[in-house]
Amino acid sequence: MAVFAIGDLHLSSNQAKPMDVFGPEWQDHGDKTKINWDATVSDEDLVIVAGDISWAMTLPEARSDLEWLAERKGTKVIVRGNHDYWWSSISQVRAALPPSIHALQNDYFSFGSWFICGTRGWLCPGEEGFDSEHDQKIYHREVKRLELSLESARSMGANKIIVALHYPPFTRYSQDSAFTALMEKDWPIEICVFGHIHDQGRNKIFQGQRKGIKYILVAADGVGFTPVLISEH
Helix, strand or coil: CCEEEEECCCECCCCCCCHHHHCHHHCCHHHHHHHHHHHHCCCCCEEEEECCCECCCCHHHHHHHHHHHHHCCCEEEEECCCCCCCCCCHHHHHHHCCCCEEECCCCEEEECCEEEEEECCCCCCCCCCCCHHHHHHHHHHHHHHHHHHHHHHHCCCCCCEEEEECCCCCCCCCCCCHHHHHHCCCCCEEEEEECCCCHHHHHCCCCEEECCEEEEECEHHHCCCCCEEEECC
């Protein structure tokens, strides 16, 4: 019963969206991810998928990509990414998901001794491109969603939490945010996984131990299109 994580699958079964325009490492990335995933993960494991799952624009269009994900080994827990336009209301998403996939929003998923909490996240103030008029409202809403997720886990006696976000919880220059301030409160958070950052941005974003929480970037192109081992029992 191990816990793995990966983000930014960017599947495109029904979309003309070849990812190799973003670099040669993305050539046939779906096939590479499939092979690596099934060679690494067992059916008894959990895989956290940190957003940007499918390029589909609607839930019906995403069905084949979700079926691809369901066919991979292990139980999957997903959070929304900024490109997951197919992610409509949480009730509609959950109704459409295959049994092995669980979507997080304002709640938690338990696996062994771990409680998985999370949300999409958003650009943080101080980050390049942050627009206070447009982004501030979404930013605060996502912080609240993370708080609701954490509160739901605590209400069930959680004592080991992994937080899953799509966006990093800080700027690429490691500036604190409302996300980090929230996570550094009295929660039993041990690990935070996130995606979204690609290319040279990987060399700038913080990873490692910080105020008792281990931060891990799991965007697929930065981890060899292979789920990263987070915890092993």
